[in-house]
Amino acid sequence: MDKVIEIKNISYKYGAAEGVDVEALRGVSLDVFKGEFLVIAGHNGSGKSTLAKHMNGLLLPTSGEVRVNGIPTTNDARIFEIRSAVGMVFQNPDNQTVATFVEDDIAFGPENLGVPREEIERRIDEALAAVGMSGHRKSTPQKMSGGQKQRIAIAGVLAMKPRVLVLDESTSMLDPRGRKEVVETARKLNKEGITVVLITHNTEEAFFADRIVIMNEGHITAVGTPKEIFTDAETLNKNRLVLPPLLEIQRLLVIAGYCTGEPVFTEAELSERLINLL
Amino acid sequence: MNNISFGQYYPSNSFIHRLDPRVKLICAVIYVAAIFFVDSYFVYAAVLLFGITVIALSRVPIGTVLKTVKSVLFLILLTFALNLFLVSGDKVLWSWKFIKITATGLDYAVRMAFRLFLLITGTSLLTLTTTPMELTDGLESLMTPLKAVRFPVRDIALIMSIALRFIPTLMEETTKIMNAQKARGASFDTGNLLKRVKALLPVLIPLFVSAFRRAEELALAMDSRCYDATPNRTRRRQFKINMVDIAVLLIFAAFITLIILDKYLWGGAMDGIIYGLIFKK
Numbered sequence: 001m002d003k004v005i006e007i008k009n010i011s012y013k014y015g016a017a018e019g020v021d022v023e024a025l026r027g028v029s030l031d032v033f034k035g036e037f038l039v040i041a042g043h044n045g046s047g048k049s050t051l052a053k054h055m056n057g058l059l060l061p062t063s064g065e066v067r068v069n070g071i072p073t074t075n076d077a078r079i080f081e082i083r084s085a086v087g088m089v090f091q092n093p094d095n096q097t098v099a100t101f102v103e104d105d106i107a108f109g110p111e112n113l114g115v116p117r118e119e120i121e122r123r124i125d126e127a128l129a130a131v132g133m134s135g136h137r138k139s140t141p142q143k144m145s146g147g148q149k150q151r152i153a154i155a156g157v158l159a160m161k162p163r164v165l166v167l168d169e170s171t172s173m174l175d176p177r178g179r180k181e182v183v184e185t186a187r188k189l190n191k192e193g194i195t196v197v198l199i200t201h202n203t204e205e206a207f208f209a210d211r212i213v214i215m216n217e218g219h220i221t222a223v224g225t226p227k228e229i230f231t232d233a234e235t236l237n238k239n240r241l242v243l244p245p246l247l248e249i250q251r252l253l254v255i256a257g258y259c260t261g262e263p264v265f266t267e268a269e270l271s272e273r274l275i276n277l278l
Numbered sequence: 279m280n281n282i283s284f285g286q287y288y289p290s291n292s293f294i295h296r297l298d299p300r301v302k303l304i305c306a307v308i309y310v311a312a313i314f315f316v317d318s319y320f321v322y323a324a325v326l327l328f329g330i331t332v333i334a335l336s337r338v339p340i341g342t343v344l345k346t347v348k349s350v351l352f353l354i355l356l357t358f359a360l361n362l363f364l365v366s367g368d369k370v371l372w373s374w375k376f377i378k379i380t381a382t383g384l385d386y387a388v389r390m391a392f393r394l395f396l397l398i399t400g401t402s403l404l405t406l407t408t409t410p411m412e413l414t415d416g417l418e419s420l421m422t423p424l425k426a427v428r429f430p431v432r433d434i435a436l437i438m439s440i441a442l443r444f445i446p447t448l449m450e451e452t453t454k455i456m457n458a459q460k461a462r463g464a465s466f467d468t469g470n471l472l473k474r475v476k477a478l479l480p481v482l483i484p485l486f487v488s489a490f491r492r493a494e495e496l497a498l499a500m501d502s503r504c505y506d507a508t509p510n511r512t513r514r515r516q517f518k519i520n521m522v523d524i525a526v527l528l529i530f531a532a533f534i535t536l537i538i539l540d541k542y543l544w545g546g547a548m549d550g551i552i553y554g555l556i557f558k559k
């Protein structure tokens with residue numbers, strides 16, 4: 001499979017200049033494959049955001065190398081090529097819009113890249129449609145719900161035509177409904193061919209992942225499919241992650257000897273299973 | 279509060295609203311400068327008439343325009359009083375102990391107060407008929423020649439638009455913090471001035487901390503969206519001057535010519551002519 005992002009044994013220290021030394025990444029290697037839905041999970045301070053910021057060259061590794069589409073992120077001349085290929089959405093829905101009106105905000109990225117005017121107008125419409133917000137072109141994000149604001153932020157990134165969408169805890173400040181909106185949007189975009197890297201400490205959002213990467217203390221401590229990760233309670237425990245209730249029930253059922261086999265990831269499947277047990 | 283991002287803007291589709299914001303900006307700047315050259319009462323009346331015509335054309339209710347004067351009413355009255363009592367002259371109209379009102383004083387006071395009034399109403403007409411976004415875009419376009427001397431026109435325009443964008447967010451946040459402090463027993467509207475200022479500190483500090491955190495995340499988001507990627511950035515909105523804009527500029531130019539002529543050529547003689555016409559014996 002094609003690799004969109006190659007991370008080779010990178011380390012990163014914050015505050016090296018001031019001599020304080022916070023080692024946020026210690027020898028991380030990871031490939032992001034084209035078209036996959038990758039979830040990076042880990043508790044607070046495990047280094048997820050630091051890793052994310054290496055994916056579009058916002059941070060450059062202290063040692064090791066990151067390549068996007070084969071271009072090293074240290075290549076200054078092509079850094080904007082990298083940034084438009086790897087779009088990034090952050091945590092706080094209020095801090096990512098630069099303009100009062102939706103259309104002006106979405107235009108920001110393509111304007112910066114010097115995309116022709118008619119093309120920008122087209123991209124605004126396409127991006128809004130892709131996040132299910134057509135018709136909000138002339139509105140202002142100020143009055144929207146958190147979930148809608150984050151979708152506008154995603155649209156702003158999509159207008160740069162990225163190959164990868166990185167969501168750094170973009171759901172953590174939202175209510176359950178907003179969270180669902182954003183995750184659904186990410187899944188839809190992934191089905192349409194965009195590679196998604198979703199960073200979260202809410203493990204429920206990892207159900208749909210092709211792969212889950214678990215981070216702890218600046219290391220990658222586990223990589224696997226949701227099935228592998230969520231049946232390995234010990235690993236989750238060691239990395240201070242909690243099993244979502246849906247899977248905790250199944251784990252207890254297995255321990256008690258009521259069922260065996262593969263875990264299921266939807267409430268409907270679980271209730272079906274429980275009914276069969278009765 | 280909910281409309282704060284639009285400033286004073288009074289939405290309408292009048293032809294004044296639809297004018298090129300650059301034309302309106304230029305007119306406003308010239309207007310402000312010209313007001314200081316207005317000399318005779320005749321021209322004051324002409325400016326007032328002109329203003330009323332523009333307001334009528336803009337379809338902004340007179341009351342809305344006058345409301346903008348309310349916030350500076352004190353300043354106008356103060357100017358009036360200072361001129362009235364402090365300007366000395368020969369012809370004393372009224373006196374009481376050491377207070378004297380002279381004809382010259384009255385004349386000055388009326389002129390100055392009226393000048394301020396015209397200044398405020400005239401400029402607020404600009405913000406009433408133009409959205410802040412149009413103003414920012416217009417300013418950016420007008421400042422374009424400054425790029426030649428490496429003046430960061432684009433950055434300045436972006437700073438203005440981001441400031442506009444964050445005003446409501448920060449207002450909301452201030453209300454939230456104030457409510458949180460109130461819930462803990464803080465009081466913002468009792469006590470003397472010093473006490474009130476002190477009560478504001480626990481609001482301002484968290485507000486600043488949060489503003490800096492926001493700025494940091496915004497900067498990351500802007501970098502991620504390729505800010506400063508190329509000097510050949512696309513300008514999405516392009517202004518086109520049309521015939522109406524040109525006509526407005528011409529009318530405005532004629533108007534300014536009248537003011538200048540009155541001051542330097544006729545020496546306020548218009549007043550004399552009018553007095554003559556009215557009080558003809």
Ligand SMILES: Nc1ncnc2c1ncn2[C@@H]1O[C@H](COP(=O)(O)OP(=O)(O)OP(=O)(O)O)[C@@H](O)[C@H]1O
Nearest residue numbers: 014015022024042043044045046047048049050051
């Ligand atoms: N700007 C910074 N300066 C110094 N240290 C930092 C900075 N940003 C993060 N760190 C430290 O680096 C480590 C990793 O932080 P990072 O933000 O990558 O973690 P995270 O997994 O994203 O956490 P969270 O879930 O809280 O977002 C933490 O110990 C953190 O305190």
Ligand SMILES: [Mg+2]
Nearest residue numbers: 048049050169
């Ligand atoms: Mg983080």
